[in-house]
Amino acid sequence: MLHNPAATKIAVEGLHKQFGELPVVGGVEFNVRDGEFVAIVGPSGCGKSTLLKMLAGFEHPDRGAVRIGGDVVTKPSPRAIVISQHGAVFPWLTVRENLMFGLQGKEVGDKAALADHYAEMVGLKGFETSYPHQLSGGMLKRVEIARALVVKPEILYMDEPFSALDALMNLKMRNELLRILQEERHTVLLITHDVEEALYLADRVLVLSPRPTRIQKVFEIAHPHPRRVSHPELQEMKEAILAELGLTV
Ligand SMILES: Nc1ncnc2c1ncn2[C@@H]1O[C@H](COP(=O)(O)OP(=O)(O)OP(=O)(O)O)[C@@H](O)[C@H]1O
16 A cells, blocks of 8 residues: 555544543544554553544544544454454464464465465564464564554554563564564554653654543654664653653652
């Protein structure tokens, strides 16, 4: 798909959501440009997952709308895939079969070739016929990323995708993600608890307020990749974000 970085890919318009008496999302508005990487951080329990579920069409807003390329989102669609910390790899299928699973209307040989292409892209060449129990946590995460990419979504929604990994693998997967995005640019929206992860990866960081959540502050990050989070400007931004979250260091 051709890229038009000036174009708005996701438009989030006045989203409100309440569960019973509990207002959770209180008027969230923002746009994401085509090919942009936006990270969202917010206090615990502020409504991040609820917001993401509305963006991806799994929850309906009480008010407001989400548009992808101008079309209102009413249900989950293959245009936007969610990668979460829980994972969605089928244990009884091999890596190749897992990747072929979401591909419809193609010859088996074409599906297998496409699956193997994405397995290689995420560094799983040689493991196409392995089963999930034969893989490490990091490798499983790669299968999930490949499973999302193979259907060629316009948007990747990531909800704490690496938080179940150990610290070293978490750092490694950040770099893998950047490498993959260089090969195949997607629009990405990442929800994370980890301010450094947001600073390392994103073009823009949105800080959410406590519940009912709204956008409290926006930080633009113009630094080229690869970034050093220890860079004084990024450290300054980290402190400013933590202060927004009420976590002054
Ligand atoms: N389906 C639901 N029914 C009722 N209440 C819900 C539902 N989903 C979420 N909530 C409530 O909405 C609030 C926000 O939850 P949500 O999971 O969106 O927050 P979060 O910011 O993602 O949390 P965390 O930081 O713990 O990941 C919580 O108080 C939660 O109990």
